Amino acid sequence: MSTNSEKTNLGRNKKKTSVKPKVNSLSILSNEALFNQLNDAILIVDKNFSITSVNSKTEKIFGKKKSLLINKNVSRFLIVGGNSKNQDVTNILKKIFASGKKSKEFKFKDCKITLSKNKFQSVNCSMTAIKNDSGKTEYAAIVLSVKEEKGSDKNKSSDFNFEIPGFIYRCANDKNWTMKFITDGCTSITGYRPADLIENKKISYNNIIHPDYRKLVSDKWKKVLKEKEYFEFEYPIISRKKELKWVWERGKGIFSEEGKVLYLEGFITDITERKNTETMLLLKNIVFESAISANSIADIKGRITNLNAAFLNLWGYKSKSENH
Secondary structure (H helix, E strand, C coil): CCCHHHHHHHHHHHHHHHCCCCCCCCHHHHCHHHHCCCCCEEEEECCCCEEEEECHHHHHHHCCCHHHCCCCEHHHCEEECCCCCCECHHHHHHHHHCCCCCCCEEEEEEEEEEEECCEEEEEEEEEEEEECCCCCEEEEEEEEEECCCCCCCHHHHCHHHHCCCEEEEEECCCCCCCEEEECCHHHHHHCCCHHHHECCCCCCHHHHECHHHHHHHHHHHHHHHHHCCCEEEEEEEECCCCCEEEEEEEEEEEECCCCCEEEEEEEEEECHHHHHHHHHHHHHHHHHHHHHCCCEEECCCCCEEEECHHHHHHHCCCCHHHHC
16 A cells, blocks of 8 residues: 555656646747847737747847846837827737637837837837647737838948848748748748748748758758757758748757657748859859869970960860861
């Protein structure tokens, strides 16, 4: 027979193993090395409209430390809509949380954030649902981007202009990389809006990846998930306009206490310009190497008596055999 203490211990152990891990928003937001590079402020809000997570860009735009934003009601800091059509941000968030498995996305161009009592900053705003494994909305992401004032040079010297264009995501570990959350930066890179990609509404992210690289991306993820390492890879995508673009992705798996992969989270940025530069340098090197291999033979008076094909091609001439 078991003693009372043994029963108590068994009860405690049973309770411990039955607890499901709770994924409190995007854990990748804590990776400041990545998110210092984002142009946008990102706030994660729970069903009580309290701010649960922010990236470091939020601190910079608001001019407030993270500790002054966390656990505060988002309506204290955000005014949605123009001056004559202000909306309560909580009413919009209610629609997002009530959206069920459908993906709801709201965008507003005329918004303001409260910097101090009588000081405001104009921003563009988008709000998106963050769903759990069963498709229910547990959190909402608010993405804010600073609006440049017309005729103003204020932002030209700002560090916002020197940051890498990119987007963050949370996706399922499946063959489609089904997006659960994705920021607006995906539009400028892929040509698709977040709502097009979330739950594969119009296209899956896997179908954007160049066909020759889909297996490479998949194999790389399998390897890093097995080793619980970071994923880092460069690969081409095909944009909505059928343009070939190169991206760099850094991400990681989010695991349960039992070691099951819950999500993949990461950051993707456009490196097309860098890749094009590398290609041009490679071509220049090839030309340079060809120039080095060009040979000529001259007699003692310095008259050229023989040339190889590389030398002729270098100077734009043709051999006698090519002229016939």
